[in-house]
Amino acid sequence: MTIETSKDLLYVVLAFCALWLTIFLSWLLYYVIALLRDTETVVKQIKGVVEKVDSLQHAVHDKFERSAASLTLIASTLKELIMWGIQERSKTRTATKVPAKKTIKYSRSE
Numbered sequence: 001m002t003i004e005t006s007k008d009l010l011y012v013v014l015a016f017c018a019l020w021l022t023i024f025l026s027w028l029l030y031y032v033i034a035l036l037r038d039t040e041t042v043v044k045q046i047k048g049v050v051e052k053v054d055s056l057q058h059a060v061h062d063k064f065e066r067s068a069a070s071l072t073l074i075a076s077t078l079k080e081l082i083m084w085g086i087q088e089r090s091k092t093r094t095a096t097k098v099p100a101k102k103t104i105k106y107s108r109s110e
Helices: 006-095
Strands: none
Touching: none
């Protein structure tokens, strides 16, 4: 193959440019695919962390709900116990009523 005209030279240069363009696009495609693969890996890791944080939040919420229910039960039981103690105390005082001490009043006479 000999180059006889400038048109033949143009075709050789265009073929060479097409070859380099193909190589460049293949290289670019390889790096885009690698970037997308790495991005997918990062997204999976972030998704895992978010799921762990979400499950932790639900666990803490459940613990607080259970402890709030327990505290409500304890508070109502304590209230009933105090009311019972007050009633028993008042029954005991009325049953064993202690007479009041007599006080002697002195009057001043002038």
